[in-house]
Amino acid sequence: MQVYEASKRVWTSTKGEEREAAKKDYFETFKILEGELGDKPYFGGETFGFVDLSLIPFYSWFYAIETFGEFNLEAECPKIIAWAKRCLHKEMVAKTLQDEKKVYELVGQLRKLQGLE
DSSP: OOHHHHHHHHHHOOTTHHHHHHHHHHHHHHHHHHHHHTTOSBTTBSSOOHHHHHHGGGHHHHHHHHHHHTOOHHHHOHHHHHHHHHHHTSHHHHHHSOOHHHHHHHHHHHHHHTTOO
């Protein structure tokens, strides 16, 4: 499952079995990524590369997805969070990522528009 699709299913799901299934898929997606990351600091090894650049924008969405999904991603996928924190030490990453609180507000508005709240 793609990261985007798994993320969207979590924040658009309602409570119950639907949400639990969405969370399971979300965790499975990130467990696969953790397996690829392994013990390397970045997906390309010692160097921040294209895969890191492609995935780090999802970090801005973690807070919203965790909040609406009612879980803690770090507890489930600690290597992904550690990787994201390393990426945030890169000036180009820190300067360009969207603020997680603004993303949360956007997701809240989208949920209201879709009648999920």
